[in-house]
Amino acid sequence: MNLHKLISYLQPYKTYSGENPDISSIENDSRNVQKGSLFICIKGFNVDGHDFASLAVKKGAAAIISEKEMTLPVPVIVVPNSKRAMSVLSDAFFGQPSRDLHLIGITGTNGKTTISHLIEKILSDSGEKTGLIGTMYTKIGEKKFEVKNTTPDSLTLQRIFKQMVDAGVKKTVMEVSSHALDEGRTHGCDFDIAVFSNLTQDHLDYHKTMDEYKQAKGLLFSQLGSEYRHHSPKFAIFNIDDAASESYIRATAAHIITYGIDQKADLQALNIQMTPTGTEFDLLSPFGAHKVSMQLIGKFSVYNVLAAIGAGIAASIPVEQIIRSIEEVQGVSGRFETVDAGQDFSVIVDYSHTPDSLQNALTTVKQFAEKRIFVIIGCGGDRDRSKRPLMAKIACLYSTDPIFTSDNPRSEDPVQILKDMEEGAQGNNHKTIIDRKEAIHYAVKAASEGDVILIAGKGHETYQLIGDQILNFDDRIVAKEAIEER
Numbered sequence: 001m002n003l004h005k006l007i008s009y010l011q012p013y014k015t016y017s018g019e020n021p022d023i024s025s026i027e028n029d030s031r032n033v034q035k036g037s038l039f040i041c042i043k044g045f046n047v048d049g050h051d052f053a054s055l056a057v058k059k060g061a062a063a064i065i066s067e068k069e070m071t072l073p074v075p076v077i078v079v080p081n082s083k084r085a086m087s088v089l090s091d092a093f094f095g096q097p098s099r100d101l102h103l104i105g106i107t108g109t110n111g112k113t114t115i116s117h118l119i120e121k122i123l124s125d126s127g128e129k130t131g132l133i134g135t136m137y138t139k140i141g142e143k144k145f146e147v148k149n150t151t152p153d154s155l156t157l158q159r160i161f162k163q164m165v166d167a168g169v170k171k172t173v174m175e176v177s178s179h180a181l182d183e184g185r186t187h188g189c190d191f192d193i194a195v196f197s198n199l200t201q202d203h204l205d206y207h208k209t210m211d212e213y214k215q216a217k218g219l220l221f222s223q224l225g226s227e228y229r230h231h232s233p234k235f236a237i238f239n240i241d242d243a244a245s246e247s248y249i250r251a252t253a254a255h256i257i258t259y260g261i262d263q264k265a266d267l268q269a270l271n272i273q274m275t276p277t278g279t280e281f282d283l284l285s286p287f288g289a290h291k292v293s294m295q296l297i298g299k300f301s302v303y304n305v306l307a308a309i310g311a312g313i314a315a316s317i318p319v320e321q322i323i324r325s326i327e328e329v330q331g332v333s334g335r336f337e338t339v340d341a342g343q344d345f346s347v348i349v350d351y352s353h354t355p356d357s358l359q360n361a362l363t364t365v366k367q368f369a370e371k372r373i374f375v376i377i378g379c380g381g382d383r384d385r386s387k388r389p390l391m392a393k394i395a396c397l398y399s400t401d402p403i404f405t406s407d408n409p410r411s412e413d414p415v416q417i418l419k420d421m422e423e424g425a426q427g428n429n430h431k432t433i434i435d436r437k438e439a440i441h442y443a444v445k446a447a448s449e450g451d452v453i454l455i456a457g458k459g460h461e462t463y464q465l466i467g468d469q470i471l472n473f474d475d476r477i478v479a480k481e482a483i484e485e486r
């Protein structure tokens with residue numbers, strides 16, 4: 001595509017009549033620039049991409065998108081907001097690929113990764129080649145690719161969509177983080193279905209107040225178009241038991257499907273019962289009553305399943321078929337994943353890293369724990385500090401043996417993070433063991449028959465971030481080794 005054509009998407013009422021080079025690629029990182037690239041200068045949290053513009057030109061950039069005037073030997077297009085421009089230009093450059101996909105977005109504080117995997121299973125069982133974008137990886141069909149963010153920046157995102165379309169993917173399910181919505185990473189994404197899981201505290205380092213956080217999440221629904229494409233209506237799926245749904249429902253022009261447990265909903269779960277192998281419930285839906293017997297456990301899992309059923313119905317898949325798919329799901333990596341090395345107590349690794357998810361996980365554990373409940377819990381550095389005392393308090397209230405330790409301290413002092421947690425500690429039953437491996441070994445040595453150890457916070461992660469080091473660390477492997485050593 002040439003520069004004039006590309007810029008016409010950006011400034012429809014203005015024409016750009018300078019030089020008109022062919023654009024070979026769009027880049028926002030000078031290190032990736034090649035001959036003919038359009039380099040977009042992004043002011044980041046660490047560095048300012050504008051400082052790399054002349055380097056980009058030296059490497060062959062044919063034009064620059066910038067938030068300020070710069071004197072360079074190639075065209076410099078000045079825009080008020082280069083992140084916004086990047087969404088529009090990337091969508092245009094790759095041929096608006098999200099329009100060729102049936103695109104499902106999921107937002108909410110907890111459950112996005114789980115719900116996206118459930119939906120992917122439902123869709124692929126219906127015979128379509130699927131795509132998935134989220135915290136753990138990007139998947140195109142069966143191929144997995146590493147990721148940096150839950151929701152990538154708009155350039156990466158549109159490139160992935162294009163790869164998906166080229167690979168024959170028809171339906172894509174993606175996690176949409178509040179950061180992404182706030183930064184407009186998903187501008188240009190033509191969502192067909194948007195799903196809301198829940199809103200509880202997280203990320204207040206970024207959003208500052210719960211109200212701002214709530215508004216950011218709401219953008220997924222207010223930006224969901226009402227138009228019919230290929231005669232396929234747009235749907236928004238809401239957890240009616242969560243108070244935030246009310247305002248999101250008002251904000252969207254899409255068709256609405258509600259789900260819930262405590263309140264009447266289009267999809268409602270009743271008579272929930274935990275069984276030795278999972279959870280059973282009665283599903284009431286516009287298609288009648290159905291029994292669901294799934295391998296996932298906990299009330300929160302019922303919510304996730306209801307959300308996925310809603311998306312399945314919106315994607316025109318028969319409810320009986322959806323239920324069959326759900327019943328086959330054994331779990332999602334690092335989400336309430338059991339570690340079994342022949343021991344006579346339970347070890348569960350769970351990605352709960354917010355107050356609400358930790359409380360849910362511990363409440364679920366309480367339902368089957370026969371004796372003591374150990375919880376190993378830390379809080380990430382360079383993230384919401386105000387959730388630290390709350391998580392510590394929950395650990396103390398809902399377990400018999402809370403052990404405070406390090407999660408990913410990142411650039412922060414691990415001792416200070418633990419001090420922040422201590423402020424919320426209740427009673428005097430907690431221990432602090434700064435080294436995560438030592439904390440896991442301690443709990444495994446101390447546990448006896450019938451006890452449960454919940455190792456919270458890191459789930460599927462295979463690393464620990466300390467300072468700028470990336471150390472190999474997998475809670476599941478460390479726990480297994482500790483059990484074998486016992």
Ligand SMILES: CC(=O)N[C@H]1[C@@H](OP(=O)(O)OP(=O)(O)OC[C@H]2O[C@@H](n3ccc(=O)[nH]c3=O)[C@H](O)[C@@H]2O)O[C@H](CO)[C@@H](O)[C@@H]1O[C@H](C)C(=O)N[C@@H](C)C(=O)N[C@H](CCC(=O)O)C(=O)O
Pocket residue numbers: 028029030031041042043044045046047048049052135148149150151152153177178179180
């Ligand atoms: C705070 C934040 O959101 N940071 C994101 C941001 O990085 P940044 O602002 O620090 O970028 P930067 O390093 O300052 O660089 C600025 C610009 O200069 C460019 N540059 C840089 C160096 C160079 O040599 N040449 C060059 O051109 C960079 O490519 C970039 O365009 O832009 C990067 C590229 O898009 C993101 O990967 C990065 O996410 C980091 C890894 C992150 O941790 N983000 C978290 C807060 C986040 O977004 N989380 C959400 C939610 C998670 C959840 O589900 O709970 C997510 O969606 O992941």
Ligand SMILES: Nc1ncnc2c1ncn2[C@@H]1O[C@H](COP(=O)(O)OP(=O)(O)OP(=O)(O)O)[C@@H](O)[C@H]1O
Pocket residue numbers: 108109110111112113114115135150175197198300301303304334335336350351352353356357358360361459
């Ligand atoms: N519906 C839910 N409500 C509350 N807690 C949940 C729910 N679903 C999952 N959880 C808890 O939250 C943890 C994270 O789940 P999941 O990874 O699916 O969420 P996520 O929204 O993708 O998180 P992230 O924002 O970090 O990507 C799980 O390990 C579980 O403890």
Ligand SMILES: N[C@H](CCC[C@H](N)C(=O)O)C(=O)O
Pocket residue numbers: 150353379380381383407408457458461
């Ligand atoms: N997507 C979340 C993951 C948190 C996982 C936890 N292990 C941590 O490092 O805080 C975040 O970036 O806030």
Ligand SMILES: [Mg+2]
Pocket residue numbers: 112113114134135136150175
């Ligand atoms: Mg996730």
